[in-house]
Amino acid sequence: MLEALLLAHGPVHKLPYPDVTALELLRDLHMTLGGAGFSFLLHNYSAEEARIAVESDEGTWELLLMRKGDVILVREPPELGGQELKLRVGRGDFAYGSRGFSRALFIRSDLTKLAYRYLKSVWPDVWKHAPRVAEELSKLVHEDYVNFTMEPFHGGEVTLYAFLKDGRRVRLGDLGDGVRVLAVAMLLHELVKPKLLLWDDVEAHMNPSMLLHLAGWLARRVSDGVQVVLSTHSLEAAETIASAAEEVAGGEARIHLLSLRDGVLRARSMSVDEVERYRRAGIDVRVGEGLLL
């Protein structure tokens, strides 16, 4: 779902990862077990077409993907530039006209290293945001970070450090996974100011206090007008984050139960109260598709 949303907000728009567009990033993520190309975009690698429709405050549009022999045509709506992209089923490269930044920011814990490389490459644009993010992170750990710096380590390679109040530095890579993901996400957010924030498996590597802090940070993004869409397998995370968003931003957060069966994605939209009520009644919505959908 998050990948579809990322694509629908600009298949060839730039992302804050080194030299990749949304299509290229997804291609790389889907290459984990080998195999090149873009057939993963279609159901069972062989469907004739796929459509991703978006309805938002900014308008309604649709991204169309069509299989024509060995080519997958991706037709952008006019809102995104109106290009027709030709992707090869078994090849990873394709031609496209370059674009600005996507309106969507995609966060996943396994993209942290890529994001870090990107931050390094645009450090002069990042450093002005660094003190604010360092201050945020200090609320989570027993250290007082005041800034992030790019400096050489043993061997001479330049790397990213959290800079402490007493002058010490700790490499970002030496911090816990949760802190690292949060730091990178916050820095990327400051850099690209997305309209849509997508965060996959948001609970990954987060201890309870970090998750609570992240919930507050995400809620403030919602208050700022960013649409936040998260995926999680954790009821604790879903309820905590949705409640924080309602508390801080007002309105109603929705929790969607999704289930893919026989190529059909079925969904049920629920309020935080509903999810909690079902849990008390002994129905875990995560495993309740047989009843709830």
Next chain:
Amino acid sequence: MKLRPFVVGLSRFVSTTYSFSTRMGLGVVTLRPTADVRDLILVGDGTPDNYVLAILAYHLNGRKVVGIAKHEEMRGLSVLRDVRTYVEAAKRLRTLLLPIDRDEMTLEAIADRARSLVKGAAIKDERAINGGRVREMELCYGGREFRLVLLVNDFELKGARKHTIESHLLHAAKEILGCDLVRNLLKRAMGDPKSAWAMLDKNRQYHVYRHMVERRALVERAFPQHIKALKLLDE
């Protein structure tokens, strides 16, 4: 019959139900996602209710998948206060089966209390089976029609002053371990079948369960109303 737990994934209830089914070689608890479950059993007290249900499901055989859940806060008939949640949660819910202990109440008092607890729903029809130990109520709640099946644990056991699921288990135990032993247990437990069953060590409890798995006739004698109630889910 297959049982599909809809309880929080890593709960003790799911873990014990699944492990029991696996240990006894029953294969009746499925954790696989299921497309369409129309019937839900609300287990009142966890164990041994879930063990008994697993054995009964094994004897009923078949491929029908029934959901099982355990209310996190309410027990026994009180669960009916929250019947709205189940009806609203499950759009296709057809039958809600609630096994409860009779304890020291009369069957009629249980029926009255059930009627008062589902007062938000209109009772369109009602049928008593097995002398009222199984009570089928056709309900209409917010325009939705569904069936509530009350299954009352009620077995006349000499020396017991209450009727619980353990009364049925002790009856089975009498056939396997002997009348004297069960009579003694009940005496020591001052007529409370729950305590009497708990006094039996785990190995002997499992010995009884194993016999229940192997001998369908024993289960039919010890759990007659349970068989009838579960068969209603097949209709």
